[in-house]
Amino acid sequence: MSSTHEGGCVCGAIRYRVSGQPAIAQACHCTFCQRRTGSAFALVVAFKEDQVEMTGTTITQYEHRSDESSRWLRSHFCSQCGTSVMITLEKNPGVRVIPGGTFDDPGWFKLGRHIWTRSAHDWIAFPPDVEVREKA
Numbered sequence: 274m275s276s277t278h279e280g281g282c283v284c285g286a287i288r289y290r291v292s293g294q295p296a297i298a299q300a301c302h303c304t305f306c307q308r309r310t311g312s313a314f315a316l317v318v319a320f321k322e323d324q325v326e327m328t329g330t331t332i333t334q335y336e337h338r339s340d341e342s343s344r345w346l347r348s349h350f351c352s353q354c355g356t357s358v359m360i361t362l363e364k365n366p367g368v369r370v371i372p373g374g375t376f377d378d379p380g381w382f383k384l385g386r387h388i389w390t391r392s393a394h395d396w397i398a399f400p401p402d403v404e405v406r407e408k409a
């Protein structure tokens with residue numbers, strides 16, 4: 274039996290449903306995620322593409338090229354309200370990354386680890402039972 278969880282953008286034009294558990298749920302403290310979200314870190318929840326169903330006509334995408342690896346990363350967002358609802362990466366084909374805060378129940382998944390903590394804010398305290406990585 275696989276459970277499903279739903280979510281979507283702020284205006285509701287884009288909705289999605291995921292089936293089953295994520296491969297990994299991470300808090301990413303990299304400076305790219307800080308900038309693209311305008312926040313201290315990003316909740317990045319990774320699924321296989323066949324676990325994710327997305328509906329809505331306002332979805333659009335922005336392609337960013339990493340200055341380190343020169344590989345692309347695409348941010349899929351709602352052109353009406355600007356909410357990022359999915360990330361895809363050249364590095365991880367077949368993987369769909371859902372921003373954790375867009376789930377209707379944003380607390381349903383278990384956080385697996387914190388990554389890129391070398392650029393984390395110094396006021397962030399990491400719980401002792403969660404894996405912490407300086408880089409990815």
Ligand SMILES: [Zn+2]
Nearest residue numbers: 282284351354
């Ligand atoms: Zn929207």
Ligand SMILES: [Zn+2]
Nearest residue numbers: 301302303306
């Ligand atoms: Zn990041």
